[in-house]
Amino acid sequence: MALTTKAQATMAGPRPVVFSGPSGAGKSTLLKKLIKEHENVFGFSVSHTTRNPRPGEENGRDYHYVTREAMQAAINNGEFIENAEFSGNLYGTSKAAVQAVQAKNLICILDIDMQGVKNIKKTNLNPMYISIQPPSMEILEKRLRDRNTESEESLQKRLHAAKVDMELSKEPGMFDVVIVNDNLEDAYKNLQQALLEPFEFAKHLMGPSAAFSTKLLRAAVSKQTFCLTEQPSPSSGSSSASLRRGRGENIAGKMLPEAAKEAASLPWNNIRPPHIEKHWLSHLGPPDLPLKDRNLTGFLIRDVTGAGGAIGFTFSWDVILQVCQTQNTISLFQNHWFRLLSILILWFKDNSLLSILVISIFSKC
Numbered sequence: 001m002a003l004t005t006k007a008q009a010t011m012a013g014p015r016p017v018v019f020s021g022p023s024g025a026g027k028s029t030l031l032k033k034l035i036k037e038h039e040n041v042f043g044f045s046v047s048h049t050t051r052n053p054r055p056g057e058e059n060g061r062d063y064h065y066v067t068r069e070a071m072q073a074a075i076n077n078g079e080f081i082e083n084a085e086f087s088g089n090l091y092g093t094s095k096a097a098v099q100a101v102q103a104k105n106l107i108c109i110l111d112i113d114m115q116g117v118k119n120i121k122k123t124n125l126n127p128m129y130i131s132i133q134p135p136s137m138e139i140l141e142k143r144l145r146d147r148n149t150e151s152e153e154s155l156q157k158r159l160h161a162a163k164v165d166m167e168l169s170k171e172p173g174m175f176d177v178v179i180v181n182d183n184l185e186d187a188y189k190n191l192q193q194a195l196l197e198p199f200e201f202a203k204h205l206m207g208p209s210a211a212f213s214t215k216l217l218r219a220a221v222s223k224q225t226f227c228l229t230e231q232p233s234p235s236s237g238s239s240s241a242s243l244r245r246g247r248g249e250n251i252a253g254k255m256l257p258e259a260a261k262e263a264a265s266l267p268w269n270n271i272r273p274p275h276i277e278k279h280w281l282s283h284l285g286p287p288d289l290p291l292k293d294r295n296l297t298g299f300l301i302r303d304v305t306g307a308g309g310a311i312g313f314t315f316s317w318d319v320i321l322q323v324c325q326t327q328n329t330i331s332l333f334q335n336h337w338f339r340l341l342s343i344l345i346l347w348f349k350d351n352s353l354l355s356i357l358v359i360s361i362f363s364k365c
């Protein structure tokens with residue numbers, strides 16, 4: 001057995017995660033906790049701002065604190081992915097800030113306001129969007145007052161912006177996940193669930209190989225499409241063969257042999273919690289969605305067929321099967337010649353384009 005994913009060539013790194021929500025909703029509180037607990041997985045995109053640092057904030061860690069002139073010059077120079085005016089100050093995400101996180105192969109977390117969300121949607125960053133909302137305006141105001149960081153004027157501006165934000169965030173499709181931060185523990189649990197569910201499953205599958213799981217988590221969170229297989233079988237020989245050919249470097253690198261060993265020793269029943277399976281399958285889109293309209297940017301593959309080792313292949317046999325099942329072309333795969341042809345192609349050519357071509361041609365049959 002093996003687990004693998006492969007990113008589409010156009011993806012620069014793991015898929016980022018955007019956090020937005022009214023000032024005082026609890027974004028920083030939740031983000032700091034998340035990043036602290038998973039520092040090998042998530043990295044914070046340090047924005048630029050013209051506002052003054054608050055006590056305890058650090059230049060370069062919380063924000064890059066700059067003058068309006070310097071920031072405007074950098075914006076004019078094309079150094080920013082997005083920027084916005086909020087409560088009388090400029091804020092912006094520089095290209096360098098995101099690149100710095102992605103260069104470490106971490107999932108980049110952005111904390112931006114609603115204007116930022118709208119502007120990011122016009123870029124090709126393709127993040128997951130999470131909205132953190134307060135339980136009510138009254139509670140938001142109390143938290144902002146208790147935080148004791150704002151003047152009355154700044155507080156009023158934030159409360160005004162919060163009303164607009166809370167309305168806009170209800171727009172369908174604006175966010176992938178909305179978390180109401182009432183009880184902090186519950187909100188954090190929900191956040192973890194949204195981000196880490198694939199990871200939990202992977203951990204369950206992979207056992208205690210933390211380093212591998214971490215890599216898998218990154219892969220899992222950043223890919224939009226996951227494929228599950230039908231029939232587990234305890235074959236891991238083919239995977240190690242692929243490994244020996246040095247094809248396992250993509251996500252798991254040197255940890256793969258260890259992971260494969262662990263996985264081989266796991267019992268085969270009881271490894272697919274149904275709710276997680278449903279969650280993953282939902283990423284494939286509705287069954288009648290044509291292949292070309294699916295957001296097939298990557299796969300998490302369980303190689304259970306013994307048909308060539310999923311490691312290193314963009315599309316293993318089971319993935320093709322899964323994709324085609326959703327397209328009702330399953331009968332195709334009952335054709336032994338086609339099976340043989342696809343296995344041969346996958347075995348000899350680690351070439352995703354060719355696989356896509358084969359799938360496309362045959363799925364139209």
Ligand SMILES: Nc1nc2c(ncn2[C@@H]2O[C@H](COP(=O)(O)OP(=O)(O)O)[C@@H](O)[C@H]2O)c(=O)[nH]1
Binds near residue numbers: 082117
């Ligand atoms: N568009 C955009 N908004 C940002 C950026 N950095 C921070 N913000 C937003 O600016 C707003 C004010 O942030 P801040 O002054 O730290 O106050 P706080 O949210 O009350 O802690 C928040 O809604 C942040 O999400 C950025 O780079 N771009």
Ligand SMILES: Nc1ncnc2c1ncn2[C@@H]1O[C@H](COP(=O)(O)OP(=O)(O)O)[C@@H](O)[C@H]1O
Binds near residue numbers: 182
């Ligand atoms: N669930 C919660 N219950 C009570 N207080 C909270 C909760 N979440 C955050 N806070 C507090 O509310 C204030 C605003 O949170 P913060 O993380 O600074 O919000 P944001 O980053 O969205 O502006 C902080 O003082 C924080 O300690």
